Amino acid sequence: MKITITPCILFLWLFAASCHFEENRRLKEALSLAGDNRSELEKILAHYADDPEKSKAARFLVENMPGHSGVTTADIKKLQPFYLQHAAISEKHNWERTSVWEKEIDEWWKMHKGEIFFPRMQQDIRTVRAEWLINEIDRSFKAWKENAYTRDMALDDFCRYILPYRFMERICMDNCRDVFYKRHAGWFGDRKKDFRDVTDSLNLLYKEVMHSNWAAASMPVYDVATFEQIKRGLCSDRAWFNCLLLSSLGMASSIDMVPSWGNRSGGHTWNSLVIDGETYPFEPFWDEDRWKYKRIYNNECFDLLWGKSRLPKVFRLSFEWNSDGPLEDRKADGNDVPALFRTPFLRDVSDQYFRTTDVHIEITEEKPEDARYCYLCVFGIPDWIPVQWGKIERDGSVTFKKMGRDIVYAPMFYENGKLLPAAPAFLLNRKGECEAIGCNGKRTEINIHTYTSFFDVKDVLKIKRDISGSILVASNDPEFETADTLYCITDSLDVWENEWHFPNAKKYRYVRLIPARDTIALCEISFYEKGFELPIRDIRIAVEGETLVEGETPDALIDGFSATGWKGKLKKGESILFDLGKERDIGKCFLAPYTPPYFPPEQDIELCYWDNRWVAFDTRENNGSLHLKFDGVPEGTLYRTRIKGYKDRIFMYKNGEIRWF
Missing domain, CATH: 2.60.40 (Immunoglobulin-like)
Structure with a gap:
């Protein structure tokens, strides 16, 4: 018999062989790094030699173990005096997070943080014991098959989202997942129920484990028992807590994070469930609207209380090694890699949250010697923050994959811990187009x-209350015997900028703003004719009311500056009249609510x-x-x-x- 090998079959053979070689190489490297602990890992592999699924799972853990590390139970015992003091202060305040509690916790922490013992991280590859990991693997498989929502998921996904004993570095490897399993075994056994409701009912049991409100925020929490003891921590703490809890019951869970917002300072960490290949993100701490992140993290909408959230990237913390990026480039100097990309345990999941754009730029500035990568940055604390990397091509161009829109970016080089401009900043607009930003030679x-766009929730509610419920009506009759409604202003307002388009076919000379209450507060309102980029400027305003802030006048509402405004009390039944000078085809309106100077x-x-x-x-x-x-x-x-x-x-x-x- 003559066997013909087609190019396609040859390619598949070679690909399979290369994958097998790569798996063997990674396993050999992991075992070589284990040192004296190698025999423990070999016991694990031998234990599952006759079970293909569990053998693959064990190999997954061992192959990806290098680089992971945490503290020991002995270290946590040494920290117990501090945790007891923290809990005692909270207990004195009946576990309420009042401003008095925050002040006392902060003062205690400032006094004692210099005494605290910060343990040295122990490498998992050198410390994990065979008996412990075998128990972890067996319990994970048992919980997986008992879970009605995940039991049919692929083995690869099980390995990524249920099997890992570690979801974040530094956390202690202990028996917490056994404890969780004994507490809640069978919790996810009925697929007729919505898994989100079931997850909420479980998390409700841990409602008292709350955010620290940034009191003693730098105090380390290394294990579940401590977190349940002090009942306070950061979003990142609650995220790994939730993953250990959910994975112990066979739920596919992950930690997702934005390294730095595109429109405010700092970042955020939260949880996701992965069900039938779909990501379902949720707030890690208890919240009445915990599943809103797909709705408000799409780079198009905004939250009624927290405003716009613009995300340049979303990364998923993984146990699995990611071989992509500058960290894996042996020709790249490690000192020239920003901290975010010095870990291999990140997966880019941005396109599971929002529409993304691959951004291609040309480098215009002098490239540092031996620079192989460029970094796209957003503005954060205290300045530009790298959020994505791109490899510099021979022609001097760079492509940054899957970037979030409606965000300003600055391309930078990174050399010895310093960022250096690589090309002009730009706005990646809502359509996914790059708009160049730079001095145009004119003055203004x-x-x-x-100095900032961020407000506390209480301030946001007040800003909206001053304008929401008001109505814009238009007419060609100055007495408004007949009028058409242009827009009803609800609390679905952005506190800084709102743009409303009017599809009406009629022209109007007069517009009235009818307030919902006797006080009105507004910074700017501008009207644009269809087809015009500049607002109508020759507007006259008529209003009878008392000015509530000294130095302000009603004319500030139409002076062309959103930094000025007017807060006033109108006479009963009065409104604000805008005379556009002549009949105009109004295409849109810009409105900036009153933000206090x-x-x-x-x-x-x-x-x-x-x-x-x-x-x-x-x-x-x-x-x-x-x-x-x-x-x-x-x-x-x-x-x-x-x-x-x-x-x-x-x-x-x-x-x-x-x-x-």
Whole structure:
């Protein structure tokens, strides 16, 4: 018989052989790194030699074990005195997170944190014992097959989301998953129920384990027992707690995170369930609306209380080694890799949350010697933060994969811990198009009244209350005997910028803003004719009311600056009339709610602009002004109001309107 080997079959053979070789190589490398612990790992592999599924699972854990590490139970015992003191303070306050509790916990932590013992991490590959890991594997398989929602999932997914004994570094390897299993075995046994409701009913049992409100936020928590003891921690703490809890019951769970927001300071960590290949993210701590992240993390919508959340990337913490990126490039200097990418245990899952764009740029600045990678950055604390890498091609171009939209980015080199501009900053707009940002040679006037776009929830509610419920109506009759409704303003407001498009076919000369209550507060309202990029400027305003903030006037509502505004009390039945001068085809309206002016007292206020570096334009002393005006500022670029000790945000400025990023 003559056997013909086609190119396709030959390719498949070679591919399978290469995969087998790669698996053997990784296993041999892991065993070689185990040192004196090698015999323990070999016991595990031998134990499952006759069970193909569990053998594959054991190999998965051993092959991916290098790089993982944590503390020991002996280390945690040494920390117990601190945890007991923490719990005692909370117990004194009946476990309520009041401002008094926060102050006392913070003061205690400042006094004692210098005494705390920070243990040295122990490598899993050198410390894991055969008996312990065999128990972990067997219990994981048992819980998996008992779980009605995951029992039919692929073995590879089981290995990624249920099998791992570790979901975050530094956490102690103990028997916590056995404890969870004994407490809640069979919890996910009825597929007729919505798995989200079942998950909520389980997490409700741990409702008292709350966020620390940043009190003693740097105090380490290394194990489940301690977390249940002190009942306070950060989002990242509750995330690994939830994964250990859920995976012990056979639920496929993960930790997802945004390394740095694209429109505010800091980042966030949360949990996801993976059911039938779909990601279901949820708030790690108990919340009445825990499953909202797919809704508010899509880079298009916003939360009614927290406003817009713009995510440049979402990464999933994994037990599995990810061989992609600068860390795996042997020609790349490790000192030239940002901290985020110095771990192999990240998977990019951005496209499971929002529409993404592959961004291709040309490097315009001089490249550091031996630089092989470029990094895309967002503005964070204290400046630009790398969130994605791209390999520099021979032609000097770079592609950054799967980037979030409606965010300002700056391409940077990273050399010896410092970021260096690689190309001009740009806005990746909502359509996925890159809009260049840079000084255009012109000068402009900039008005500002605060240094950041972020408000506390209580402030957001107040800002919305001052305008929500109001109605915009239009007419050509100054007495409004007949009128058409243009827009009803609800609490679905962004606190900084709102743009409403009107499909009406009629032209109008007059617009009335009918308030929902006798007080009204607004920073700016602008009307645009269809087809025009600039707002209508020759508008007259008529309103009868009492000004509530000294120095403000109603004319500020139409002065073309969103940094100025008016807060007033109207006479009963009164409204605000806008005379557009003639009948106009109104295409859209821009509205900025009233955001209170604020600059920290007795602080210098420095306006800076971006010209491939931050350039100080002018510094003013806070003299109690409601807003500050800067003349002759370079136009078309990014700006920030820098104040020592405060977390400012960047913004763009067009037609007098501030747009925060």
